[in-house]
Amino acid sequence: MPRNILNLPSYAISRIEEDEHDYHIWAEASGHPSSCQHCGRREIVGFGRREQLIRDLPMRGKRVGIYVDTRRYRCRRCGKTFYEHPPDMDERRMMTSRLADWVGKQSIKRPFTHLSDEVGLAENTIKNVFRDYINELERTIRFEVPRWMGVDDIHIIKKPRCIISNIEHNTAVEVLSDRTKRTVMTYFQNLKGREKVSYVAMDMWAPYRESVQALMPQATIVVDKFHVVRMANEALESVRKAQRAEISPRKRRGLMHDRLVLLKRRHDLTDEEYLKLTGWAANYPLLGAAYDAKEAFYGIWDMKTRPAAERAYEIWKSGLTSDVREAFQPLVRAVDGWRPHIFAYFDHQVTNAYAESVNHLIRVMNGLGRGYSFEALRAKILFAEGSHKLKRPNLRRRQPGWLLNDMMMARSNRYAMDTSDADREINYGADISTLVRLIREGKL
Numbered sequence: 001m002p003r004n005i006l007n008l009p010s011y012a013i014s015r016i017e018e019d020e021h022d023y024h025i026w027a028e029a030s031g032h033p034s035s036c037q038h039c040g041r042r043e044i045v046g047f048g049r050r051e052q053l054i055r056d057l058p059m060r061g062k063r064v065g066i067y068v069d070t071r072r073y074r075c076r077r078c079g080k081t082f083y084e085h086p087p088d089m090d091e092r093r094m095m096t097s098r099l100a101d102w103v104g105k106q107s108i109k110r111p112f113t114h115l116s117d118e119v120g121l122a123e124n125t126i127k128n129v130f131r132d133y134i135n136e137l138e139r140t141i142r143f144e145v146p147r148w149m150g151v152d153d154i155h156i157i158k159k160p161r162c163i164i165s166n167i168e169h170n171t172a173v174e175v176l177s178d179r180t181k182r183t184v185m186t187y188f189q190n191l192k193g194r195e196k197v198s199y200v201a202m203d204m205w206a207p208y209r210e211s212v213q214a215l216m217p218q219a220t221i222v223v224d225k226f227h228v229v230r231m232a233n234e235a236l237e238s239v240r241k242a243q244r245a246e247i248s249p250r251k252r253r254g255l256m257h258d259r260l261v262l263l264k265r266r267h268d269l270t271d272e273e274y275l276k277l278t279g280w281a282a283n284y285p286l287l288g289a290a291y292d293a294k295e296a297f298y299g300i301w302d303m304k305t306r307p308a309a310e311r312a313y314e315i316w317k318s319g320l321t322s323d324v325r326e327a328f329q330p331l332v333r334a335v336d337g338w339r340p341h342i343f344a345y346f347d348h349q350v351t352n353a354y355a356e357s358v359n360h361l362i363r364v365m366n367g368l369g370r371g372y373s374f375e376a377l378r379a380k381i382l383f384a385e386g387s388h389k390l391k392r393p394n395l396r397r398r399q400p401g402w403l404l405n406d407m408m409m410a411r412s413n414r415y416a417m418d419t420s421d422a423d424r425e426i427n428y429g430a431d432i433s434t435l436v437r438l439i440r441e442g443k444l
């Protein structure tokens, strides 16, 4: 009989049965307790047995159950009884510690129902192991507070949530269950080291701004160009839709399929697209005017300085003809309402790579939703194995012993502080491009 089939030396196996889906293994602990669990004295005697079913890691595609023959003891000194604790067992549940570890890691990658089938534990038990695993990670992992922080909307399971990221390192550091002022404020209040945040790039959502202004007054708020110019596209799109509704179905077809031509910048159009656009502008002057307004708005972001951009915006706004103004009104309201933060972009540019990668993440997350709770999706983003961007402690150059000793003696306390800081591993959070890749490859 393969006695080492479990590879758990602390158990002696007495019998193994195998059927279509399961291994049933009977075992008992190889060692015995030598003293009383209550008083610590050594005068203990056997006082019966019971069989406990403990789940273990699946093996060759089958579930594994270990039937452990557990002994009960009675203490002659204090008179109390106790059961021996099966070795290598999880403290809280009837499973081996290694199964609990494995389920914890797997629960980030796969739906709970799949794991439940695979290991033979109730779905609720899987959920509890997942929670414990995440709590342990939350307790032990500290993400570095971003100097450049991103605060963006991300739609997860039909609701806008808030994702906090480190722009300089292109990592995610938190996902909040919603984007209400209360939730965002609570997060900032509990964020140790929040005074280190110098810049916050955000979606135009008032609670984000109010929370940052209240709790991180030192930080400069910047609205990324991407969030603003996107609204110009939306304005143009609303004009296109309104036009389409008014014309005959035959003509409509053209305007339906060429949405992308309208969204393109003029200098990116091919000759053919340019002709198409000219034709539409002639047939539908309002659409042509809206396209021109969109292009002119983008032009503001080609300006080199903030004053030039602010002037360009004023000119653009006053030049809007009454027929297109209505469509662009939400954009005008947003720019006027967020003006200092929007034009702060010209003083403190957010990297394009960041907006792009957050968008990739948002897109791939949309395809993941089914079968997961918000907590599980948040854990995927924050705690996927191998996604963390770490800065390992500096490896100091090896010195001959005497030289290093002399240097240490010569330096003050400051040196000691520097080295302890250099010895600390820094965790910047979950690398967003790694996450996107893992999700695309179906590994998360």
Ligand SMILES: [Zn+2]
Binding pocket: 036, 037, 038, 039, 040, 041, 075, 076, 077, 078, 079, 080
């Ligand atoms: Zn005792």
